[in-house]
Amino acid sequence: MAKLSYAFYQDLDVNSLAKQLLGKQLFTNIEGVITGGVIVETEAYAGVEDKASHAYGGRLTDRTKTMYLAGGVSYVYLCYGIHHLFNVVSGPLNTPHAVLIRGLEPTIGLEEMLQRRGMPVLKPNLTAGPGALSKAMGIDRALNGQDLLGEQIWIEDGPLIPDERIAAVPRVGVGYAAEHALLPWRYYIKGNRFVSKPNR
DNA sequence: GAGTAGATCGGCT
């Protein structure tokens, strides 16, 4: 499959993009070790107008400046001082939209992923949840700002998931975002085992 | 099986 183009990532409608990313394949190549899987859960973060976004109100710091790059790069940051969360930067330059990847169905490099997580056998929670999948894929801040058409981390095209197989629900862990917490900007493939906790 | 504490970095109020 071909890698997704910059035009795909620079779509102004971050919600449409979050939905389209379902079914696509995410890969990493960490020091020659390739792992990958199918994206089954995403969340949209709509730049400066979204209270739940790090870029709300135009906030610009060393951490968030990656989000202002033109769509088609990765945004990796540390959450709760422990977990690396992986986002796809989208929209054109200076439009800090991003899509958080929350769930992945592993396909390539199963052994490596199990080893990185210290798990003896494959269970859905290997890659269900943003912190978990980053660890399994070997994603850390070294990958922040990397080109998604590059050699270390990339996304390949995949089947389009029909609307009736996609669920849209409120986002997770953003209760502080007031009225924006209720927006149904979390998307996942119905019934998939690698969707993170609440729901399925 | 559900609820809670702890780990621990960056960026605010």
Add this chain to the structure above:
DNA sequence: GCCGATCTACTCG
């Protein structure tokens, strides 16, 4: 200082 786009382990029922 406090709290966050989280996960795991451990407690209690």
